[in-house]
Amino acid sequence: MKMNVLEEGDYYKIVKEEFETKYIVDIELSPKEKELFRKLRRCLGKQKIIPEMKEAFDLILKECFNSIGEPYNERVAKFIKNEIFGLGKLEYLLEDDNLEEIMVNGDNKPVYVVHRTYGMMKTNLILQRNDILNIINKIAAFAGRVINKENPLLDARLPNGDRVNATLSPPALEGPTITIRKFRREAFSIVDLIKFGTLTSDLAAFLWLAVEGFRIKPANIIIAGGTGSGKTTTLNCLAIFIPQNERVITIEDTAELQLPLEHVVRFEAISEEGKPLDFNRLLINSLRMRPDRIIVGEIRGEEALTLFTAMNTGHEGCMGTLHANNSRETISRLTNSPMNVPITMLRVLDLIIIQNKIMLNGKIVRRIEEVSEVAGIEGNNLLLNKLYQYDIKRDKITSTGTPSRLFQILAKATGRDLKELNIELEKRKLILEFLVKRNIRRLTDVVSWIQRYYQYGDKLLLEIEKEMKVVGGEAKVGGFGDIRDLL
Numbered sequence: 015m016k017m018n019v020l021e022e023g024d025y026y027k028i029v030k031e032e033f034e035t036k037y038i039v040d041i042e043l044s045p046k047e048k049e050l051f052r053k054l055r056r057c058l059g060k061q062k063i064i065p066e067m068k069e070a071f072d073l074i075l076k077e078c079f080n081s082i083g084e085p086y087n088e089r090v091a092k093f094i095k096n097e098i099f100g101l102g103k104l105e106y107l108l109e110d111d112n113l114e115e116i117m118v119n120g121d122n123k124p125v126y127v128v129h130r131t132y133g134m135m136k137t138n139l140i141l142q143r144n145d146i147l148n149i150i151n152k153i154a155a156f157a158g159r160v161i162n163k164e165n166p167l168l169d170a171r172l173p174n175g176d177r178v179n180a181t182l183s184p185p186a187l188e189g190p191t192i193t194i195r196k197f198r199r200e201a202f203s204i205v206d207l208i209k210f211g212t213l214t215s216d217l218a219a220f221l222w223l224a225v226e227g228f229r230i231k232p233a234n235i236i237i238a239g240g241t242g243s244g245k246t247t248t249l250n251c252l253a254i255f256i257p258q259n260e261r262v263i264t265i266e267d268t269a270e271l272q273l274p275l276e277h278v279v280r281f282e283a284i285s286e287e288g289k290p291l292d293f294n295r296l297l298i299n300s301l302r303m304r305p306d307r308i309i310v311g312e313i314r315g316e317e318a319l320t321l322f323t324a325m326n327t328g329h330e331g332c333m334g335t336l337h338a339n340n341s342r343e344t345i346s347r348l349t350n351s352p353m354n355v356p357i358t359m360l361r362v363l364d365l366i367i368i369q370n371k372i373m374l375n376g377k378i379v380r381r382i383e384e385v386s387e388v389a390g391i392e393g394n395n396l397l398l399n400k401l402y403q404y405d406i407k408r409d410k411i412t413s414t415g416t417p418s419r420l421f422q423i424l425a426k427a428t429g430r431d432l433k434e435l436n437i438e439l440e441k442r443k444l445i446l447e448f449l450v451k452r453n454i455r456r457l458t459d460v461v462s463w464i465q466r467y468y469q470y471g472d473k474l475l476l477e478i479e480k481e482m483k484v485v486g487g488e489a490k491v492g493g494f495g496d497i498r499d500l501l
């Protein structure tokens with residue numbers, strides 16, 4: 015059979031066979047290495063290993079190699095370390111930054127992975143029931159959570175931030191399962207998203223203005239989309255447009271948001287015994303904490319009504335994600351059980367952002383497909399204005415030209431006319447394009463530029479102009495004229 019190697023690392027290979035792409039982990043030890051492994055295990059067996067010894071473990075291991083008279087072997091050392099301190103064979107998958115998800119589907123079945131570029135792939139790794147149970151017990155111990163026959167479902171986070179779900183049988187019919195959503199060590203920023211083509215600098219500037227709302231009318235925004243479409247990531251990117259001094263409260267099932275803002279209080283809906291805590295109670299409690307902004311990681315149940323009640327009583331700038339494929343479905347989920355938000359309450363929702371995973375030229379990409387605005391209510395219907403629409407042929411999201419209600423509200427609230435608002439958009443777009451051009455992409459750096467714009471306004475634009483000139487560039491960033499024209 016023809017086999018084409020698409021990518022190769024120290025411990026893995028991605029190969030394209032006739033009909034499928036496979037992820038091959040190279041972790042089988044040779045008979046000689048197995049023998050070495052056994053000897054080392056015996057040597058280590060005499061010592062008591064505790065998790066706190068992880069840092070010093072390399073030295074202990076080297077001593078063992080010395081005492082059995084064998085040269086240091088990286089592969090075997092890694093194997094042992096993964097067994098003792100990590101999740102065994104799964105560690106090899108965890109260390110590949112290009113994998114988004116790892117899925118153990120039961121006893122004696124191949125493990126699957128989701129790759130950033132190649133999507134879902136079968137691996138050659140097959141785990142037995144006992145291996146899987148050992149890993150699940152380790153995960154529960156890391157997270158201080160309980161999983162047993164009475165509580166066979168576990169949601170937890172690994173020490174490195176990866177999100178894990180584990181299930182035992184029963185109810186898991188084919189043996190215990192593990193699903194790991196890998197947490198990016200370095201979260202994506204709006205600059206990354208623009209570079210990926212998830213949105214344009216144009217739309218990013220619009221959303222920036224919507225999130226800040228000149229501090230008078232920050233928008234209430236829901237980001238909806240399918241599973242793993244990047245909703246939480248986009249939420250995180252938008253939340254850093256919140257001005258530094260505003261008090262932000264975040265509530266999540268599993269803490270994923272990474273907000274390098276100053277005034278943030280974070281909640282995870284988990285009790286001390288590791289059991290899920292009533293999400294709605296946490297939200298009600300957070301309303302008593304005088305928040306300027308409430309960010310709900312994922313809106314799923316009755317907390318939706320609490321959130322919309324809060325928005326209807328004057329809490330502005332609330333944001334959250336919701337699982338739905340388009341804006342109609344978003345409305346339908348919000349208004350039906352278990353959320354049961356009366357349609358009239360949805361009037362306060364300003365924007366619905368729909369983001370999905372799509373297949374483009376054989377690769378999986380994430381795209382914002384539409385941005386709609388709640389325009390009003392007619393009878394029992396919510397009227398939506400589509401402001402931005404993605405066009406797959408051009409692989410671009412562009413404005414539909416429909417006038418934005420939010421813009422009109424902002425204009426009225428700030429005494430600006432629409433022309434002035436458009437200039438403001440151009441300025442923000444310019445800053446974003448400057449960041450893209452300079453590859454200033456780390457979340458903390460992006461935050462600092464945004465906050466500096468709030469502080470210095472047009473002076474920052476002049477600074478950008480100077481910087482562009484210093485390096486011999488023009489004062490143009492994207493397609494518009496001299497920065498001074500905007501000031």
Ligand SMILES: Nc1ncnc2c1ncn2[C@@H]1O[C@H](COP(=O)(O)OP(=O)(O)OP(=O)(O)O)[C@@H](O)[C@H]1O
Nearest residue numbers: 114198207210212240241242243244245246247380
């Ligand atoms: N715009 C993007 N481009 C490429 N990859 C992305 C993008 N946004 C997120 N990702 C990656 O996709 C994966 C899923 O992202 P994220 O958790 O934000 O999705 P989600 O829609 O919130 O998922 P869930 O449905 O589980 O809540 C992560 O590995 C993340 O790094």
Ligand SMILES: [Mg+2]
Nearest residue numbers: 245246312335
């Ligand atoms: Mg999410």
